[in-house]
Amino acid sequence: MATKVVIIGGGFGGISVAKQLSSSEFEVTLIDKTNHHLFQPLLYQVATAALSPGDIAIPIRAIFSKRKNLNVILGEVTDIQKDAQQVQLKDGELIPFDYLILAPGSQYNYFGNDDWKSHAPGLKSLGDALQIRERILLSLEKAERLKDASKRAPYLTYVIIGGGPTGVETAGSIAEIAKRNMMRDFKNIKKDETRIVLVEAAQNVLNGYPDELSDVAKNDLEKMGVQVLLNTPVKDITDEGVQLEDQFIETPNVIWAAGTAASPLLQCLGEDLDKAGRVKVQADLSISDNPNIFVIGDAAYFEDKDNNPLPGVAPVALQQGKYVGELINDEQKGKARSNFKYLDKGMMATIGRAKAIANIRGIKVSGFIAWLMWGFIHIFFLIGFRNRFRVFAEWIWHYLTFKRGVRLITERKKED
Incomplete structure (x- = not known):
């Protein structure tokens, strides 16, 4: 049996x-x-x-x-x-x-504040990703229709809570969207109107990485136009935005990547x-x-x-x-059990186009070389030849043209 x-x-x-x-x-x-x-x-x-x-x-x-x-x-x-x-x-x-x-x-983990989940979705499923994508695209559409720059500001503000790999990679990716990729398609929005804020309660982004690589990531994000707030815990999240200790950021675009x-x-x-x-x-x-x-x-x-x-x-x-x-x-087969031993092959994170960091068994790499390493390793772990080929082709297209092709809004939310 x-x-x-x-x-x-x-x-x-x-x-x-x-x-x-x-x-x-x-x-x-x-x-x-x-x-x-x-x-x-x-x-x-x-x-x-x-x-x-x-x-x-x-x-x-x-x-x-x-x-x-x-x-x-x-x-x-x-x-x-x-x-x-x-x-x-x-x-x-x-x-x-x-x-x-x-x-x-x-x-x-929303640390006991489960009501924050509806205002700040995380990234654990395809449903989460599509919800966040549509929030971003809908905000751009709403901002395009507003003539008053002050009224556009909340829709062009993006807050990412959590400075781990997911938070850093998401902030960098949104910065590329907001500052370069999509702005050419909108007539009334200027790229300097967008604001991307990465909020981290600890003293560094990418905790667990060597301090020098964390500093590289922070500097790269800031060069891309991301405002990095360290030692900044979140006090509250509502429909209107995010309450920090010393300021309130008005925006409907909040992404949770904190724990x-x-x-x-x-x-x-x-x-x-x-x-x-x-x-x-x-x-x-x-x-x-x-x-x-x-x-x-x-x-x-x-x-x-x-x-x-x-x-x-x-x-x-x-x-x-x-x-x-x-x-x-x-x-x-009758063999005795042995203990599990983990072989640490290193860790890496991407920040943006041609920007990444890697710590491979004590060897610290950053910039274009780290970005190439990150790309090849992620493609290698994708299951199925079709997936690998498509992702590789998409990345080459993005690198050469600065364009992102998957910008569809499939489920319109009810207007307020």
Whole structure:
């Protein structure tokens, strides 16, 4: 009888596990709330009209179309019954398992201010990206119709909250839109009317990067016209704008990129969680009271050799997924478990056209070379030849022409 393996989440970690379990001795079930695998690192480019949704997403069924031992379920897991070794879906269906891998990803953390979410959407899904894209485009359309520059100002103001990679990349991308790319298509808007503000509560953008690279990123953003506010916590967010300690910024264009929290589903495990809700896993990524339940990716709290928690980034999820898949394969062959070890290959972030930073095992790179490295690595991790080719072609087009092609408004919101 085949060993039943249930994977919750079709992100980098879940897909990585599933790819390792191709043997017919496993009956694999992959469950996700959406029908597609999403390349989240490029989600901001959908939000800023650089790429189409189909460029960074692929149906999960298409990835595993040739796998006879794998079943994909479009559904939401609402409960995990450890003793009975089964998970329950929202519709009540129960799915048994011998091994369970939780890779549900994360969600944005509004630090107890959940009402801010409607005013400042985050970037975790294609729906989020499209909502932000349409807000930006609608604001430009509204500004174009207003003759009074003071009345145009709020619609030409963009506030990004959070100075991590997503916040920095989004701010740089919006700056390129506002200062160069789209202004040629609007007759009444001047590029110097736009205002892009990046708000960060800490003393640096890109915390976790070396200070010199953080400074490079900040300087590049400022040269692109982004106002960077450090040591500036947000007090409130409303329909009218953002309240900071010493000023109120009037705008309907607010994007949240300040922090993440793990999936609430993890609470069903009854395990010790960190402040972000991640499960504190064992050395083999399993939970404390069941060696056949694993937690990986954004959902796992795991410390490296220097006792620092691993970040919630794609390389971590990919390596953990591959490790768990190989562990299950080996265990079926009677081999003993080994501990998970993360190989840090470095980290990088892009700021704008020909502007990026990278820290590759202590080697610090910035500028055009780092931007090329960032581009090639991201294209390499995209799933499917079609996606890689399309993204590469779009980037070359943008670089040569400064034009962004995906500027469609598909769902008009009701006028105020």
